Ligand SMILES: Nc1ncnc2c1ncn2[C@@H]1O[C@H](COP(=O)(O)OP(=O)(O)OP(=O)(O)O)[C@@H](O)[C@H]1O
């Protein structure tokens with residue numbers, strides 16, 4: 329449960345029949361945890377869930393993480409493809425109050441630089457608003473390496489950004505929905521905010 333309003337609470341949800349069934353070890357949560365550990369310089373905590381590709385379970389988990397646990401940001405990984413069991417986007421849209429189509433568009437653009445099958449990912453992003461709070465919920469593909477790729481974007485050999493990752497826009501989005509002020513390590517991901525929204529360091 330969220331106790332400190334200035335601390336970012338992130339829900340990390342790995343959606344995989346095989347990882348949740350013990351067929352293979354889940355790599356989704358560890359990859360997300362590692363990325364956030366490197367990218368964020370402001371305080372954050374996480375709440376994790378590993379669940380099968382079941383629409384009711386996904387909806388229930390997203391609602392619990394936002395309404396009861398108090399997450400500001402929820403990332404899912406897995407279940408965005410075209411196969412019969414892939415229902416993450418449907419479950420995400422079912423708990424939404426607003427759609428944020430720019431995130432899905434940008435993630436597919438980024439992923440196309442890595443694999444031609446990126447167009448098979450139906451990933452969406454939404455806002456869920458309750459009387460008490462609002463949260464951003466984002467779907468990432470199930471392939472563990474796609475987590476860093478989509479959040480961080482594409483850099484050239486000198487570390488210069490070629491395609492912006494989607495995380496660059498997330499701190500300002502969280503500002504706008506009333507969440508905590510997020511700061512990042514610019515070497516991993518530079519957060520973009522309009523000048524008027526930038527706070528001096530440590531404030
Ligand atoms: N949680 C995970 N941990 C490790 N690897 C994963 C995980 N989820 C997916 N993958 C890998 O990424 C690929 C594409 O992900 P996708 O979500 O389509 O999985 P899937 O084939 O539907 O898996 P599952 O049957 O577990 O739901 C998988 O075939 C698997 O190799």
Ligand SMILES: Nc1nc2c(c(=O)[nH]1)N[C@H]1C(S)=C(S)[C@@H](COP(=O)(O)O)O[C@H]1N2
Pocket residue numbers: 405406407408409410414438439442443445446447448449450468469470471473474475477478
């Ligand atoms: N960045 C990135 N995006 C990617 C991939 C990848 O390897 N890297 N794999 C794609 C593939 S093969 C599929 S089927 C879709 C859907 O994946 P999911 O069902 O694991 O969510 O994501 C796509 N997006």
